[in-house]
Amino acid sequence: GAGVSQTPSNKVTEKGKYVELRCDPISGHTALYWYRQSLGQGPEFLIYFQGTGAADDSGLPNDRFFAVRPEGSVSTLKIQRTERGDSAVYLCASSPGAAYNEQFFGPGTRLTVL
Amino acid sequence: GDSVTQMEGPVTLSEEAFLTINCTYTATGYPSLFWYVQYPGEGLQLLLKATKADDKGSNKGFEATYRKETTSFHLEKGSVQVSDSAVYFCALGRSNTGNQFYFGTGTSLTVIP
Numbered sequence: 001g002a003g004v005s006q007t008p009s010n011k012v013t014e015k016g017k018y019v020e021l022r023c024d025p026i027s028g029h030t031a032l033y034w035y036r037q038s039l040g041q042g043p044e045f046l047i048y049f050q051g052t053g054a055a056d057d058s059g060l061p062n063d064r065f066f067a068v069r070p071e072g073s074v075s076t077l078k079i080q081r082t083e084r085g086d087s088a089v090y091l092c093a094s095s096p097g098a099a100y101n102e103q104f105f106g107p108g109t110r111l112t113v114l
Numbered sequence: 115g116d117s118v119t120q121m122e123g124p125v126t127l128s129e130e131a132f133l134t135i136n137c138t139y140t141a142t143g144y145p146s147l148f149w150y151v152q153y154p155g156e157g158l159q160l161l162l163k164a165t166k167a168d169d170k171g172s173n174k175g176f177e178a179t180y181r182k183e184t185t186s187f188h189l190e191k192g193s194v195q196v197s198d199s200a201v202y203f204c205a206l207g208r209s210n211t212g213n214q215f216y217f218g219t220g221t222s223l224t225v226i227p
Contacts (some may be wrong), residue, residue: 004157033214041201042120042217043158057215091158095213101146103166103207103215105158 002026004090004106012112021077021109025094026094031074033103035091041090050075050097084111099103116141120204120218127194135189135221137178137204138160146213147171147187148205151216153206158203161189 003022008075013019025032031050035043045059057067064082068076077085089110091105121136139147147170149161162178164173164187171178176191187204204218 017222028223031213035215035217040219042118042205042219043215045214048214059214092139093158099213101163101207101213102148104158104160105150 001019004094004104006090006109008108008109009064009107010110010112012114014080015082015084015112016084017024017113019079019082019111021079021090021095021111023075023077023092025073025075025092026104029071029094029104031095031100031103032069033093033095034075034077035093037089037091038107039088043057046058046077046090082111084113086114087111115204116208118204118206118216121221122219124166124222124224127223129196129225129227130193131225133189133191133194134178135202135204135223135224137189137218139185139187139204141185141206141208143208144182145206145208146162146208147178149176149178149189149201149207150203150217152201152203152220153202154200156184156188159195161202186194196225199223200223 018063034046037043048056064080067077089108092106146165148163150158151161162173164171165181205215207215
């Protein structure tokens with residue numbers, strides 16, 4: 001079956017602009033996660049959804065970052081007033097439920113802020 | 115807080131050599147432990163996992179044993195192949211806290227013929 005998909009695969013933007021990154025989880029997966037992976041580093045947790053609600057947003061670096069999942073399926077990560085330090089690969093993962101011991105990752109969106 | 119420390123790379127081995135990538139963790143209680151692999155141009159894939167102490171995860175000839183006494187989950191393979199060239203990530207997760215994962219920094223492995 002289809003895995004986790006993310007669009008766009010690459011996004012280049014200018015400092016100060018607004019960007020949206022989309023994640024389509026595996027059908028039926030109720031848990032959805034966003035991570036950020038900087039060059040040479042492991043993924044770092046940003047936010048976790050169980051259904052439509054953000055169950056844990058403790059990893060969001062500041063209030064420029066926001067994520068939604070209005071219907072409990074597709075999620076959008078939104079970054080306002082982008083900065084060069086936001087350049088990274090943004091990964092989305094989904095799971096059948098929060099207690100399930102595996103997360104299925106998408107290919108990521110590479111964001112470059114010029 | 116929870117964290118994972120992973121052996122730094124890059125690691126270069128000849129085909130059929132023995133591989134060890136060290137991973138240690140800091141956590142209270144009993145987290146689950148994972149190895150993920152990222153092949154060139156692809157997304158993260160689960161390689162193996164262990165959910166309790168002394169469990170051994172295995173897949174594709176790779177093995178790792180959950181050692182609570184040494185807080186370690188070292189990845190091993192007896193004979194690597196060129197196709198094993200990838201970046202390997204050790205990770206820790208908890209099913210009772212939404213299961214966000216904590217990842218190590220990754221170890222790049224290159225296997226040469």
